[in-house]
Amino acid sequence: MILFASLAVFFIIAVAIAITSLIIYILLRIGAVSSVDGLANTGTMFIIVIVCSTSIGFLITMLLGKISIKPVNQLLDRLDGLANGDYKAKFNFGPIASSIPAFKEIEDSLNATAKALENTEMLRSDFINNFSHEFKTPIVSIAGFTKLLRRGNLSEKEKQEYLEIIEEESLRLSYMANNVLNLTKVENRTVLTDASTYNLSEQLRANALLLSDKWTQKELDFDMEFDEHMISASRELLEQVWINLLDNAIKFSPRGGTITVSIAEENNCISVSISNAGKEIPEESLNRIFNKFYQADESHSSEGNGIGLAIVKAVVNLHNGRVSSESKNGITTFTVALPKSQ
Numbered sequence: 001m002i003l004f005a006s007l008a009v010f011f012i013i014a015v016a017i018a019i020t021s022l023i024i025y026i027l028l029r030i031g032a033v034s035s036v037d038g039l040a041n042t043g044t045m046f047i048i049v050i051v052c053s054t055s056i057g058f059l060i061t062m063l064l065g066k067i068s069i070k071p072v073n074q075l076l077d078r079l080d081g082l083a084n085g086d087y088k089a090k091f092n093f094g095p096i097a098s099s100i101p102a103f104k105e106i107e108d109s110l111n112a113t114a115k116a117l118e119n120t121e122m123l124r125s126d127f128i129n130n131f132s133h134e135f136k137t138p139i140v141s142i143a144g145f146t147k148l149l150r151r152g153n154l155s156e157k158e159k160q161e162y163l164e165i166i167e168e169e170s171l172r173l174s175y176m177a178n179n180v181l182n183l184t185k186v187e188n189r190t191v192l193t194d195a196s197t198y199n200l201s202e203q204l205r206a207n208a209l210l211l212s213d214k215w216t217q218k219e220l221d222f223d224m225e226f227d228e229h230m231i232s233a234s235r236e237l238l239e240q241v242w243i244n245l246l247d248n249a250i251k252f253s254p255r256g257g258t259i260t261v262s263i264a265e266e267n268n269c270i271s272v273s274i275s276n277a278g279k280e281i282p283e284e285s286l287n288r289i290f291n292k293f294y295q296a297d298e299s300h301s302s303e304g305n306g307i308g309l310a311i312v313k314a315v316v317n318l319h320n321g322r323v324s325s326e327s328k329n330g331i332t333t334f335t336v337a338l339p340k341s342q
Helices: 002-030 042-066 070-083 095-099 101-151 156-187 200-210 212-217 235-252 298-303 308-318
Strands: 195-199 221-223 230-234 258-266 269-277 322-328 331-339
Touching: 070 101, 101 156, 156 308, 195 200, 200 212, 200 235, 200 258, 200 269, 212 235, 230 235, 235 258, 235 269, 235 308, 235 331, 308 322, 308 331
Parallel strands: 221 258
Antiparallel strands: 195 230, 258 269, 269 331, 322 331
16 A cells, blocks of 8 residues: 555656646747746746646546545455455456456466465364364274273173274274374475485385285285386385375275286386275265365275375375376276476
């Protein structure tokens, strides 16, 4: 507003001086003002300058005052609303935006900012709600079975069963807390400081072996026929990516199914795809599957907490890569594309 007022004052002064100079020039040309050796009478000129400048400045000010400042007031009100958490209303400069490209760019930029803030607020709210629910469920379970054990009059078999449930729920809480901590660490990082060059193919095979207990129980086969590929990245962070994706593939594969892992290179990009057969993920879920605590299949809620894929996305983003998902014809595939060197 200060800049706008300064420009307005400068404009009024400039216009007043220009018009006054033109009037004096005309008066001199027609002989209305006496002059000596080409110089106008000082007293007369002073009076003319004062009268003309004051009159013209007053008229211009009145004219500018007639111009509606409603768009400016609307902009200020909208900015106040945005600062107070109102992300719904849109910035609209009206005809001025269509006639002046700069105002159109400002309008689009402000609307994009409002939309981004709205999405961030929605994610924050969803995160808090889901986080509370995910933590509450095992805690309630532990408290309930602990109460049953304290009452006594239970058979040895029932005691062991309840203790196993308490142990599982405690481990679930611990796993969830570790995942949230890992996600927070990754999201708070902006630069990779531990990148090194290593054999990506070997890492994928090793990570599959780490999960051998899970996939052997479901009698799954692994198709991992690929060449040796090197990459420069954070070995520790990418290990979280592969374990999460492989664990998901195992979790949602039918008994006796096959998990396929492939690697492809093109220019300075290396892509890893992990596919499994099973129930397809709906399109609306694919768009949200990387959100914190989101689970596409609620029937598997006891097997996960919806943080794994959020970690995958955060780690891939940190490596300046991209992750995508596809689910059709009974096959679900997650593909991670990364630059070969950081």
